[in-house]
Amino acid sequence: MSETILKVEDLKVYFPVRAGGGWGAKTLPLKAVDGVSFSLHRGETLGIVGESGCGKSTLGRAILRLIDPTAGQVVWLGEDLASLSNTAMRRKRRQMQIIFQDPLASLDPRLTIGEIIAEPLRELEPSLSRAERRVRVEDAMARVGLLPQMINRYPHEFSGGQCQRIGIARAIVVRPALIICDEPVSALDVSVQAQVVNLLMDLQRDLGLSLLFISHDLSVVRHICHRVLVLYLGCVMELASSRALFDRPRHPYTQALISAVPIPDPEVTHRPILLEGDLPSPLAPPSGCVFRTRCRYATDKCAQTRPALEDADAGGHQVSCHHWKEIAS
């Protein structure tokens, strides 16, 4: 793989939450992201998967400083974004953009799509003339498959898939190096999902983008991602190349996730590993390994010490479990 463009180190995002009501209520930290580390290479797609509420979206927003991280570092090309001033951070936004989950909600209903797509240009490349901006907007629209004569229409006049294309056009118009895709296809029909996923893959190839692909849909992740990070309750469970993760998941949580993916073949009898219980509250996460309350291999050791992310093989497969060796055999 080529150079590392983004390195996240021990990133933590805690939200203060008032526990109980009335006067003198204590504020507890809600640990949305709790010590996540990974790196991303140029031109690579890293999938971030996990069930709802595990901190996927918060992680993506913290990297872009849409939410301020509580601790840790986000190193972008050797510079720590978390410690930049707001003005300096604003200049960095040209290099990193985001695509949102709800396509319509992420577009201002009062602006035409031409104005929406031009907004990052207007803010981040103010030296462009009106005509130059227009050319860039039309170029971005053409890349995502929007007809140039639609430039004066409003978001509510488009379908969900088209709205997502508008969102993608807005993200690529400043020619960023990284796009964080926050569940970009979850709100779309399956047929449209495929179009948007393929569009993203084409754009990645043509523009040399790195993608951080946040999703809970494992089939889509397997299709688009080079590497996958499995998140549970704000902690990394496993990080591996897409093939290694799906062929040979090492963490019991990953195994359960993958076994839950439906197989489109009625002949195959399918027995998913069922996880018991609910996701614990991130206000009071379990001691030691956060997954132990739902893990069938859990022992006393799991309750006492938190497992570190360790290398499982030479190919960069990392897993955070005390018992992965026994489970594998």
Add this chain to the structure above:
Amino acid sequence: MTAAVEQIAGRSLWQDALRRLRRNRAAVMALAVIAVIALLSIVGPWAAPHPYDTLNYDYIAIAPNLAHGFFLGTDAVGRDLFVRILYGVRISLMVALAATTVSLTIGIVYGAVAGYVGGRIDEAMMRFVDVLYSLPFMFFVIILMVVFGRNIILMFLALGAVEWLTMARIVRGQAMSLKNREFIEAAVAAGARTPTIIRRHIIPNLLGPVVVYVTLTIPQVILVESFLSFLGLGVQEPLTSLGVLISEGADEMETAPWMLIFPAATLAALLFSFNFLGDGVRDALDPKDR
């Protein structure tokens, strides 16, 4: 791409709302009534046969009389009631316009900043509004009038200064709910600064409820002005307003009922129309109606 490709014009949410408003008969009628009354009050005094302040001692308190050009009769000192009502409408509409503009400008900016910025700034700004709210309005106006003398401009200011408080609260609430919408986050990611976000994204999106509130504020302001004039705190003789006319008419209602009926009917027609228009605008902007 060739530049010759024909553009498809989009239809904005405002254009949609306007279309719905046009289909609402009551609202269109109300708008027509307001337009006619406003136009009359502007053009009428020039065309009318008598000036508004000439005393005609030969025609004191006569009933409507077409032969002498007193279409709606005269008042207790023989002034033409028709022209005086038109002047009254002028004052009422001017007060309404000025007070609404003042409240709109201050209220939107103040509320949008408080709501979007939030935190301590919001807290401080809204407590200031609470303090102003708690001052008794009449007391405030009377003191102003006593200190500075009776003055229309002062009345505009006094009304505007009170009306913006509610506006600011409404706008703040809207801004707070808009703040958490994804398109605002998208604007931050696009590098927009806070003032830009407030101007480009927050204010245009909260105008819907604000427009509705404005159409309901206008009759309220007219009513308050009439009330102040009725109490003798409003405009000064020989200038008049609907409230003054109604007050004078009420004194003579047994001997010269037209002096009460015509100004009161005009005021009622105006208020009705504004309320119907307000209803229409609210329906037109209601997204659930789509």
